[in-house]
Amino acid sequence: MKINKIKVLREGINSTFQDLGRNNFYHIGLPFSGAMDKRNYLIANQLVGNKHNEAVIEFAYQGPLIKIEVGNINFAISGDIKFNIKKNGKLIIGDCYKNYNLSKNDEVDIVSTNNSVYGYFAVSGGFDLKKNFGSFSTHVRSNVGANNGNKIQKNEQFFIKDFKENYSNKSLKYMNSKIEYIRILKGTNFDYFFEQSIKEFTSKEFLVTKLSDRMGMRLQGPKITNLKETNIRSEGLIKGVIQVPADGNPIIMLSDHGTIGGYPKIGVVVSADYDRLVQIPSGKKIKFKFIELKEAEKLYKLYQMETENLLSQI
Amino acid sequence: MIKNISNLGDAALYCDFGNDVNQKTNTKVIRYFENIKYQKIKGINNLIPSYNKLIISFDLNVINFVELKKKIEDINISEKDIKQNHKIIKIPTCCDDEYALDIERLSSKLKLTKKEILEKYLNKKYFCYMTGFIAGMPFLGDIDKKIRLERLETPRVKVPKGAVGITEQFTNIYTFESPGGWNILGSTPIKIFNQKNEKQPILINPGDTVLFYEINKKEYIKLNEN
Numbered sequence: 381m382k383i384n385k386i387k388v389l390r391e392g393i394n395s396t397f398q399d400l401g402r403n404n405f406y407h408i409g410l411p412f413s414g415a416m417d418k419r420n421y422l423i424a425n426q427l428v429g430n431k432h433n434e435a436v437i438e439f440a441y442q443g444p445l446i447k448i449e450v451g452n453i454n455f456a457i458s459g460d461i462k463f464n465i466k467k468n469g470k471l472i473i474g475d476c477y478k479n480y481n482l483s484k485n486d487e488v489d490i491v492s493t494n495n496s497v498y499g500y501f502a503v504s505g506g507f508d509l510k511k512n513f514g515s516f517s518t519h520v521r522s523n524v525g526a527n528n529g530n531k532i533q534k535n536e537q538f539f540i541k542d543f544k545e546n547y548s549n550k551s552l553k554y555m556n557s558k559i560e561y562i563r564i565l566k567g568t569n570f571d572y573f574f575e576q577s578i579k580e581f582t583s584k585e586f587l588v589t590k591l592s593d594r595m596g597m598r599l600q601g602p603k604i605t606n607l608k609e610t611n612i613r614s615e616g617l618i619k620g621v622i623q624v625p626a627d628g629n630p631i632i633m634l635s636d637h638g639t640i641g642g643y644p645k646i647g648v649v650v651s652a653d654y655d656r657l658v659q660i661p662s663g664k665k666i667k668f669k670f671i672e673l674k675e676a677e678k679l680y681k682l683y684q685m686e687t688e689n690l691l692s693q694i
Numbered sequence: 695m696i697k698n699i700s701n702l703g704d705a706a707l708y709c710d711f712g713n714d715v716n717q718k719t720n721t722k723v724i725r726y727f728e729n730i731k732y733q734k735i736k737g738i739n740n741l742i743p744s745y746n747k748l749i750i751s752f753d754l755n756v757i758n759f760v761e762l763k764k765k766i767e768d769i770n771i772s773e774k775d776i777k778q779n780h781k782i783i784k785i786p787t788c789c790d791d792e793y794a795l796d797i798e799r800l801s802s803k804l805k806l807t808k809k810e811i812l813e814k815y816l817n818k819k820y821f822c823y824m825t826g827f828i829a830g831m832p833f834l835g836d837i838d839k840k841i842r843l844e845r846l847e848t849p850r851v852k853v854p855k856g857a858v859g860i861t862e863q864f865t866n867i868y869t870f871e872s873p874g875g876w877n878i879l880g881s882t883p884i885k886i887f888n889q890k891n892e893k894q895p896i897l898i899n900p901g902d903t904v905l906f907y908e909i910n911k912k913e914y915i916k917l918n919e920n
Contacts, residue, residue: 567702676704
């Protein structure tokens with residue numbers, strides 16, 4: 381077997397290994413985790429000919445600087461990302477949604493995301509990692525997942541599993557669509573809130589604050605006032621739930637959220653809009669729109685069809 | 695036994711067992727949780743039991759709200775479905791001042807001495823209502839009425855791993871360093887969540903009984919697994 385190895389020269393921001401996530405462990409306090417933007421995750425793997433649950437490197441705002449230490453790799457980057465490649469000492473401006481071949485001493489410098497949060501770095505064959513609780517996905521807070529449940533650190537080296545090197549060039553024409561408003565369903569404590577607050581919740585804009593991460597998106601806007609109680613008995617949470625604590629600033633639960641929480645739930649983001657929601661960077665504003673369950677289900681079918689259609693084009 | 699099933703978003707069921715927080719209601723939740731888990735219904739991704747609710751998340755590609763709601767409503771839970779293998783777990787706890795971060799606050803607010811608080815707290819049987827928030831964290835109760843106190847006004851940014859805390863009728867163990875607002879009265883050297891042991895990662899499961907007993911600092915250091 382040929383050995384292929386990469387070295388991390390700069391770790392980037394919140395760089396972790398992620399796959400499709402982890403099911404069946406919420407009852408012990410382990411959330412779903414997994415790639416935040418599922419569609420871009422799937423596309424990255426497809427571009428390098430991997431199975432759909434292979435681990436990739438997810439990064440936020442800035443990605444790692446990677447050097448090929450031993451052997452060759454074939455990689456692709458998905459998202460809206462600025463990156464450079466140093467190949468045989470020559471600098472190439474990288475294109476997303478396209479695969480590249482690199483050899484020993486070549487480098488990939490993932491400079492930044494453009495007006496978005498997450499990007500994905502996938503390699504043909506996949507990284508040689510150990511699963512934990514059925515998934516590679518890293519949940520840093522409980523030290524669970526690949527790389528001993530830790531973020532990717534500077535100077536760490538990772539092996540790449542064997543891959544067919546006579547690959548064909550693959551690419552995809554894809555623009556990450558922006559969204560005007562996030563569609564939501566009524567939460568289980570919808571009636572806790574003042575009519576006026578509900579009105580403001582759906583008509584005013586909310587700022588995505590810097591305190592947002594893989595656990596949650598903290599918003600600031602008109603104070604959402606609670607009629608009834610500011611706390612409920614702690615109960616289970618799922619990703620997409622919008623909780624409103626006593627200070628009136630909504631928090632949206634994201635993939636690494638705590639599994640139990642005690643704030644009233646005003647709404648839940650529909651599954652079809654989740655990928656686009658997580659890509660809204662801090663400093664940007666978002667708007668919400670309530671829809672009905674049937675419509676949300678239809679939107680999800682459409683989202684799923686679009687994703688499958690994109691994957692089939694690669 | 696489920697009072698109402700509604701949707702939580704487009705990919706989860708919200709099963710409401712009422713507003714009461716007591717062992718009777720919670721035992722019903724745990725019974726449903728264990729039964730549904732055992733049945734391995736296609737499309738279910740996760741079950742999250744809590745005091746009086748059960749949230750069931752599902753894969754929208756496999757099943758939808760109406761279909762799964764019907765399946766859950768059709769479940770017949772009888773007395774013999776109760777799993778009887780719940781354990782009693784004894785947790786060594788050091789309550790020396792350096793670990794009992796909020797003992798003075800408890801003492802002044804409850805108007806009890808440290809000794810009185812610990813007498814009322816230690817060596818009592820507590821029921822595990824649920825596990826979660828952070829991996830392996832058990833929510834236990836009910837503690838003596840005389841030592842019940844609300845959360846800290848300003849939660850700590852970092853509660854140390856192993857911290858044992860109380861608030862209202864409940865007590866818990868911080869299985870990882872985490873933000874939190876419970877009143878800390880000790881620390882346990884025992885590892886409650888072990889990510890290396892995938893078959894049995896958590897020490898305390900919903901339905902188990904937990905008892906805290908006091909150890910001194912020497913024993914604490916000797917036992918330290920964190």
